[in-house]
Amino acid sequence: MNLPFRLLNRFRIRGLRAKLLLPIAGLMVFSLALSTLVFVGGTALTRNRLLDQRLDQDTRRLTQILAGRTAAVESAARVMAADPDINAALQQKTEASLAEVDARAVVVRNRFNLDLVQIYDRRGDAWVNLVTSGLYRVSSLLDATKGDAVQVIVFDDRLLLVGRASAADGGTVIAGIDLGSELERIARNENITSLVGLRLDGTGVTSQPGLSFSDLLDQNQHLARQMSLPLGGQELTLVISQPTTEIDRVTQTGLWVVVLASILTASLLVFLGSRLVDLLLHPIQDLAAISEQVASRRDFTIAPSGSRRLNLLRIGQDDEIGQLESSFQQMLAELRDFYQDLESKVEARTRQITTAAEIARAATSSLDLDRVLRTAVEEICSQFDYYFAGVFIIDGRSEIVSLRQAAGMATIENEIKRIDLPLSTPSLITTAINRRETLIVQDVSKSSLYLPLVVLPDTRSEAVFPLVHAGMVIGALDIQSDKLDAFPPEIIHTFETLAVQIAIAVQNAIVYDRQRTLTRRLAEIDHLKAQLLDTMSHELRTPLNSIIGFSKIILKGLDGEITEAQRVDLTSILESGQHLLRMINDILDIAQFEAGEINLDLRPINLRQEVLFVISRLQDELDKKRIRLEVDVPPNMPSVMADNVRIQQVLTNLLANAIKFTDAGKISISAASSDQWVVVTIEDTGIGIAPEDIGKLFQPFLQVDGSSTRRFGGIGLGLSIARYIVELHGGRIWAEGRPGVGSVFSFTLPLDPSVSRASAQMMDFKETRILQER
Secondary structure (H helix, E strand, C coil), rough: CHHHHHHHHCCCCCCCHHHHHHHHHHHHHHHHHHHHHHHHHHHHHHHHHHHHHHHHHHHHHHHHHHHHHHHHHHHHHHHHHHHHHHHHHHCCCCCHHHHHHHHHHHHHHHHCHHHHHHHHCHHHHHEEECCCCHCCCCCCCCCCCCCCCEEEEECCEEEEEEEEEEEECCCCCEEEEHHHHHHHHHHHCCCCCCCEEEEEECCCCCCCCCCCCCHHCCCHHHHHHHEEEEEEEEEEEEEEEECHHHHHHHEEEEEEEEHHHHHHHHHHHHHHHHHHHHHHHHHHHHHHHHHHHHHHHCCCCCCCCCCCCCCCCCCCCCCHHHHHHHHHHHHHHHHHHHHHHHHHHHHHHHHHHHHHHHHHHHEEEEEEEEHHHHHHHHHHHHHCCCCEEEEEEEEECCCCCEEEEEEEEEEHHCCCCEEEEEECCCCHHHHHCHHHCCCHHHHHCCCCCEEEEEEEECCCCCCEEEEEECCCEEEEEEECCCCCCCCCHHHHHHHHHHHHHHHHHHHHHHHHHHHHHHHHHHHHHHHHHHHHHHHHHHHHHHHHHHHHHHHHHHHHHCCCCCHHHHHHHHHHHHHHHHHHHHHHHHHHHHHHHHHCCCCCEEEEHHHHHHHHHHHHHHHHHCCCCEEEEEEECCCCCCEEEEEEHHHHHHHHHHHHHHHHCCCCCEEEEEECCCCCCEEEEEEECCCCHHHHHHHHCCCCCCCCCCCHHHHHCCCCCHHHHHHHHHHHHEEEEEEECCCCCCCEEEEEEECCCCCCCHHHHCCCCHHHHHHHHH
16 A cells, blocks of 8 residues: 555655656555456356356247247147048037037147137138137137248237148138247246247237336346247247346445445545645645736736745655746746737737638629629728739630739729730749649749739739639739738738639639520520420411321212222321321420429329220220230229329320330230329330330430331330329339330329329339239
């Protein structure tokens, strides 16, 4: 315990830090090491090893028991299913046979210690339903189980381990146990002291009544181990935990030991610290009082009192405190001079920064380029008292930098009209631009790059700051003074920051001017587009309607008999005219969709009737090819609030697209519904689509391959129109496919017309796939 003091006296340590820290550190290290060892050793030995062993034993035992119970459930179901008396009784269906089946079921239930036994005849009618009192609400489990196997099902917030087996006469036997009750029996009968819980699909059961599954995972009350347990062909979550009561007791024991050791250590430290503080506090308080007076009153003439108390450790002599007091007066003198100089510099610097901020704010407050630059140079000259300030802008086409705005003396403003410098001309301005760096010349007579101007005869120093925005130099800020050494380091930094702000303002003004020009041009283009669409609507559709109408009249023989060759030619004219009219209508539809001029006439529609109507319209196209059409649209599909004309247009475009790209094979149309959506799918065995080309399908005037356009025709608007219509209804459309295999086009429609487009686009793709598979 006296070792730190012996070391202190033996080595005559003079440093105040060592004098204070060595005895305190020795006591703290000893006390903390002792208390830590006691606490860690006690808790580690009594907690981790025992609890881990207990949890391992209980886990193995529980796993073996549940495996045995799984085999028992399976055996019980198979035994009853294979019982010839039960099979005979199920076929006779008499009161006596029913009694026989009940008796057999009771025997099996008692033999295998089951919680439920259910027997059904071949029609699914229940003949036996033996359940424990806790399962009184369990009725038929026939639909809840799948196949002849052992499985875990969730029923009425319970987990049931059931085995299902088919009888020879076609009936079904279901035997099972309630896993919650089973865990309670295991905990009661098998000497498993741990608390046990099982969970499947959010439903959990435990071995202790009144204890929820989430309670087992409460780290404040239990030490739990969680793992996956395969049971009945499913993965259940198994939790085995031990209450932390015993753990808390052991921990508290160790904690008391640590507390007592800490109290003892603190007592020793307080005693020693009080002796040291008495010796140390007076000189430190003396210095602190002087420092406080200097800080509050800026009085640098106060000196330490120099008084000392008797101390055995000679604190304040031959140590840092003594050195501090001896140099304190010198520091006060230096601090007085520094403070006075600093105040003047801070005041000047603050004025510079404030002025620069005002200039930057004024420069960025307008999008008029000349006004922005004029404001900047005028403020620089007036606020910083410089001889000349100018902004040069680069003309990228001619490789010339030109003076855009300048300010300074009245004579300069009147005489400078235009200064143009080729970027290849040696000068401070062009060099700063080409190098993209600030150039400062405190004496222009010593610089070979200085370019004298007749209108600026009094220049003695010059600074050039490149205007850089997004990595591109757009000009330079040139500042000249009639004094030598006019650019100290702090003002250079200010102007560099200001040059960045001016560059941003210049670029914003340039972008604004370009955007304004582009907006005017786009308005002109939009006007021309509207004129073109009006022309197409009137000048093209009117003669086309006449051609189509007269072709139909002649084909019907209203103007007299025609030859077969004439009929073929007229049919070709009619089909070409109708094809051209459809393309014109598609172009007009696209324009209306993009302009937001399409309104939907929403009303309840029968989706099956709409599909059959579209098929009838395209039946001639189907008959021309060796294509088998399959339709799977249930008659009981719910009505959809939609515009039937536009939905017909979507179905027509998708089906026509499938017919066009399928020479032989099959086209299938299917539909399914959920609580909120209807999904329609059109699948073909045509040429297919490469995955990397799917993103191009729904873009206007774009087809996946130019050769497809030449081979199959079309201008690439059908799928774009379908996408606009579906999204306008609040739905979503997408495509899948593989080259040479075929394509699948699907779209959704909301059953509730209030569903927004945004929510429709967020529909889970997995949900859509499930609807397709159904």
